[in-house]
Amino acid sequence: MIGVNDSNESRGNFAGIQPLLRFEDVHKTFGRNAVLRGVTLDVMPHTVVVCVGASGSGKSTLLRCANLLETVSDGRIFLNGEDISDPRRDQDTVRRKIGIVFQSFNLFPHMTVLDNVTLSLRKVVGMRRIDADARGMELLRRIGIESKARVYPDRLSGGQQQRVAIVRAIASDPELLLLDEITSALDPQLVGEVLDLVRELKSTRATILMATHEMSFARSAADEIVFLHNGVIEESGPPEKMFGAPEKETTRAFLERFD
Amino acid sequence: MPSAIELDRRAYRRKQSVRSALLSCVSLIVFAAAVWLALARSEGWTRVRETFFSPRYFIESLPVVLQGLMTNLRVLASAVAGVAVLATLIALTRTTISPVLFPLRALATVYTDVFRGMPMIIVLYLIGFGIPGLRIFGRIDSTLLGTIAVILVYSAYVAEVIRAGIEAVHPSQRAAARSLGLSHSQTMRIIVLPQAVRKMVPALMNDFVAMQKDVGLVSVLGAIDAVRSAQIMVAKSYNFTPYVASGLLFILMSLPFIHLTDWYAARLKRREQAGGAV
Numbered sequence: 001m002i003g004v005n006d007s008n009e010s011r012g013n014f015a016g017i018q019p020l021l022r023f024e025d026v027h028k029t030f031g032r033n034a035v036l037r038g039v040t041l042d043v044m045p046h047t048v049v050v051c052v053g054a055s056g057s058g059k060s061t062l063l064r065c066a067n068l069l070e071t072v073s074d075g076r077i078f079l080n081g082e083d084i085s086d087p088r089r090d091q092d093t094v095r096r097k098i099g100i101v102f103q104s105f106n107l108f109p110h111m112t113v114l115d116n117v118t119l120s121l122r123k124v125v126g127m128r129r130i131d132a133d134a135r136g137m138e139l140l141r142r143i144g145i146e147s148k149a150r151v152y153p154d155r156l157s158g159g160q161q162q163r164v165a166i167v168r169a170i171a172s173d174p175e176l177l178l179l180d181e182i183t184s185a186l187d188p189q190l191v192g193e194v195l196d197l198v199r200e201l202k203s204t205r206a207t208i209l210m211a212t213h214e215m216s217f218a219r220s221a222a223d224e225i226v227f228l229h230n231g232v233i234e235e236s237g238p239p240e241k242m243f244g245a246p247e248k249e250t251t252r253a254f255l256e257r258f259d
Numbered sequence: 260m261p262s263a264i265e266l267d268r269r270a271y272r273r274k275q276s277v278r279s280a281l282l283s284c285v286s287l288i289v290f291a292a293a294v295w296l297a298l299a300r301s302e303g304w305t306r307v308r309e310t311f312f313s314p315r316y317f318i319e320s321l322p323v324v325l326q327g328l329m330t331n332l333r334v335l336a337s338a339v340a341g342v343a344v345l346a347t348l349i350a351l352t353r354t355t356i357s358p359v360l361f362p363l364r365a366l367a368t369v370y371t372d373v374f375r376g377m378p379m380i381i382v383l384y385l386i387g388f389g390i391p392g393l394r395i396f397g398r399i400d401s402t403l404l405g406t407i408a409v410i411l412v413y414s415a416y417v418a419e420v421i422r423a424g425i426e427a428v429h430p431s432q433r434a435a436a437r438s439l440g441l442s443h444s445q446t447m448r449i450i451v452l453p454q455a456v457r458k459m460v461p462a463l464m465n466d467f468v469a470m471q472k473d474v475g476l477v478s479v480l481g482a483i484d485a486v487r488s489a490q491i492m493v494a495k496s497y498n499f500t501p502y503v504a505s506g507l508l509f510i511l512m513s514l515p516f517i518h519l520t521d522w523y524a525a526r527l528k529r530r531e532q533a534g535g536a537v
């Protein structure tokens with residue numbers, strides 16, 4: 001805690017608000033492949049940070065490090081000022097505070113939609129089944145598919161599956177939501193309904209760090225856009241700046257391709 | 260009412276299938292007759308028929324052999340339970356990644372290598388004569404020793420089937436479960452194993468069929484099972500019909516399960532063609 005406050009000051013955070021998630025000079029190598037080479041990034045509470053970058057630039061790796069699905073090779077990651085990259089910290093407790101949704105294979109095919117949504121409430125939070133089901137139904141109602149509560153995930157459309165995965169991730173009220181290209185495996189006409197749900201979460205002041213190739217969404221919904229290039233953050237800033245007047249030539253060249 | 264063209268096509272197909280059915284009947288009859296003639300004309304046929312297919316010895320041996328088969332069934336039942344436990348433990352050990360467990364993992368690997376490579380009969384001899392040779396446990400029932408040998412060998416096979424099943428579950432499933440806050444063992448129990456089991460069922464069924472007949476090998480340790488009972492009768496009468504009787508009983512015992520396996524495999528295939536889970 002103490003060391004963290006020091007570094008907060010040295011980076012001069014405004015008004016003493018602490019970032020919810022902070023990457024501090026994070027490195028990650030796979031064998032001899034250095035994927036992340038010193039990433040420093042703050043995700044402030046109640047903001048949507050969108051990470052963009054070429055395929056293979058390490059966006060997924062960054063998110064997986066934040067969720068402790070990968071161990072960092074160097075540097076530190078803080079959640080609410082606590083060093084979660086410290087191996088002495090209990091990983092399961094940390095993961096409970098962070099929800100994540102992947103590109104595909106999110107839902108458990110051998111459980112009903114409702115059981116998928118309530119799993120963490122029942123098995124991790126320790127809620128009684130009846131209470132968990134009530135909360136689960138409320139979440140399914142919110143995405144308009146409460147009629148599918150008792151069916152298995154393979155009966156849902158891809159867009160419905162991803163929306164269920166999102167509400168499952170937020171069922172036990174995590175402090176942070178990580179979304180890794182959640183629309184990449186979807187047919188184009190299904191992308192909108194999933195992104196609308198993300199917009200709705202933003203309106204409820206959720207904190208979201210997401211990787212996506214949907215630039216128009218990034219432009220309209222992001223508070224901050226982070227451009228990952230060659231293992232470091234090449235440039236970051238609000239969408240107006242990143243799309244309107246980027247400082248770096250590489251940023252302009254990358255974002256231009258999506259206009 | 261189908262069109263005339265379709266009716267014509269159907270009539271043609273019907274004629275074709277009747278033709279090929281007739282053809283295969285004829286060839287079967289010709290083949291059977293040829294075999295029969297060759298046997299009957301061979302010099303020793305009458306003697307072979309008398310020593311292997313004697314109705315008198317068959318009826319006489321059947322109750323005794325059937326009695327022995329009960330031993331095989333008991334061995335089979337305990338072995339299935341033993342294999343289920345041991346194989347799961349070995350498979351789970353082999354799928355761990357923690358460096359602390361390396362010695363255990365290495366042991367499990369050596370175990371599966373050794374017992375899949377060694378002929379069943381050698382394992383039976385080593386266990387059946389080796390363990391009593393230690394003189395720690397006093398006298399041990401040979402049926403029990405045989406059961407242990409069967410468990411040791413089949414656990415190695417089944418452990419590999421289970422491991423393959425576990426590894427066939429998509430890695431994102433595990434990551435998704437851990438991200439929800441589930442512990443490692445919860446993830447295994449609630450998410451990975453239930454999905455793995457479905458993928459394993461056909462292979463497990465095959466191993467079970469093989470095991471059904473391999474329980475007959477406990478006879479080499481002197482356990483009075485179907486094979487051994489037959490052997491005793493043969494030794495008295497010099498007529499081999501009891502062996503045929505016991506073989507027949509083993510076939511009968513495995514038939515229902517073999518067909519269940521076929522049925523299940525066909526059902527699985529239909530399901531997959533109908534479009535599986537995402």
Ligand SMILES: Nc1ncnc2c1ncn2[C@@H]1O[C@H](COP(=O)(O)OP(=O)(O)OP(=O)(O)O)[C@@H](O)[C@H]1O
Pocket residue numbers: 030033035053054055056057058059060061062181
């Ligand atoms: N478990 C792993 N083992 C070895 N290399 C890996 C592993 N995971 C990722 N990599 C490598 O890390 C690099 C970055 O991968 P990552 O998935 O983070 O990229 P990405 O930005 O998410 O790409 P995409 O847009 O295609 O999803 C790639 O070169 C990949 O091969």
Ligand SMILES: [Mg+2]
Pocket residue numbers: 059060061180181
């Ligand atoms: Mg990725």
